[in-house]
Amino acid sequence: MSMISKTTIVQVGIEISIFLTASIIALLLSLNKLTSLTPFIRGFFCDDQNLMYPYQEDSISTLMAIVVLIVPTLAFIFVTEAMLLKNINSRKFNMYLRNTYNMAGCMLLGFTLCILFIEILKLYVGRLRPHFLSVCDPTMVTSNCSRTYITNYKCQGQDLEAILDSRKSFPSGHSGASWYCMTFLVTYIQLRVRTNWPKLRVVCPILQLAAISLAAYVSISRLQDYKHHAGDVIGGSLIGIIFTIAVIYQNPKARRAFLKNYSLSDLSETMDTIVCTELHQSSSTSTDKITSNGQT
Template sequence: MKYEKALLLVLAVTMTIITELDLLPQIHRMGFYCGDPKLSHDYIGDTVTARYLLLISFFIPFLILIDKNLYQSSFSTYLLMYITFIIGYCLCISSVNFFKILFGEPRPHFFDTCKPVEALKCTPGSYVSTFTCTNSDLRRARDSTKSFPSGHSALSTFSAGFVLLYISNKASDWKRIVQVLCIAWILSCTVTRIFDHRHHWWDVLSGIVYGMGLAVITLR
């Protein structure tokens, strides 16, 4: 069992590194409707940056250390739980990154970030199936077609959801505080993705569902 978990950890970390470094080619890119208002927002950045998302989500399970009752009888039990969390954490990141290059959905700021040359001369309402981004920032141009699903929503929900499910049947004076912090983290990472025009609402919803589902599977 220990060797199986160690192998899973190595595979999950490897997949995360490969997908985070953007080493996989784009599998598919959706087209767009010329002048689509859903894709015409300006790029304004992230309220919750990717760096803070990764760091805070990674350290959220440490909230369980507030009270020994939350991680049962021994610290070794907590370590086993945390290793399990890291495996799911890495699988969440890598699988969401893969879905992004698989679906290739334009972000709400697609026109502003990709700057497709085809959008300059197409008839409003007509569908453009293939396009070429003219933005000199290649990383940002490629990111403009990675809207589905929301990685912020999936990862924040997975990390906080994992802790919420883990402590649900445990008695502790700190339990309510941990629950409130976890829910606040999910809300801050999901709602801001829509207000920042970084994702469509269905991207965020799918990320929440996927993240919570993965949390349940990881715990079981």
């Protein structure tokens, strides 16, 4: 196994440091632990029925969504890349590590940046969730509630974290995360699995449909739990899909990893060895002939 250069170690260390920093910030924002960063305080119409839904616990929590979406995607990538190697040796194992690192690393970094973008956008938009009135329980001083836009109010609710979270409706983080991961997985199946194993042309669409169904289920659960409006779910889904496209087609490492074919690479390296050997043999033969002619 060849030694890893210091430049590669430094580069990988920097990439991992950036990823961990962004991941920690995104996770803290998603869990509402950075209370110093408050969302935009938006008013509301006191007779707005879209804000009068009851509060319910999440069917799919934030941590559960991360595990359900990321773990299967990464496991599928690791197993597929290993199966593409067939016979593992030291040279192929280095190729496996490099290709898998580029693929999984770009997927994770893109996921983190997608969630970070969504959480920052939530703070700036400050759209109220469908259960805002039941969580906030605002004090309103008005004689006529019809068509009255309330800006001067105070929340009487006791759960401050829930009140903070009720101001972060657009876009949906669950939808963005689910559609990012599943779009990435669908693209991976199409470019890596179906390309290398044409006989699986029936299995691949089934796997892709299952991935899309999982993303749709996570998104719809946010509507069923009264956590988001329909526009929030659509917006989050589009952001997740856009980030996937950007990660795959705008990142050279990810693009090379998707299009890499181990067998073709091995074949090209073998042909290079054969050509070099033949050239060396022909050169040696020519030298021998010249020497023998000179002696004659």
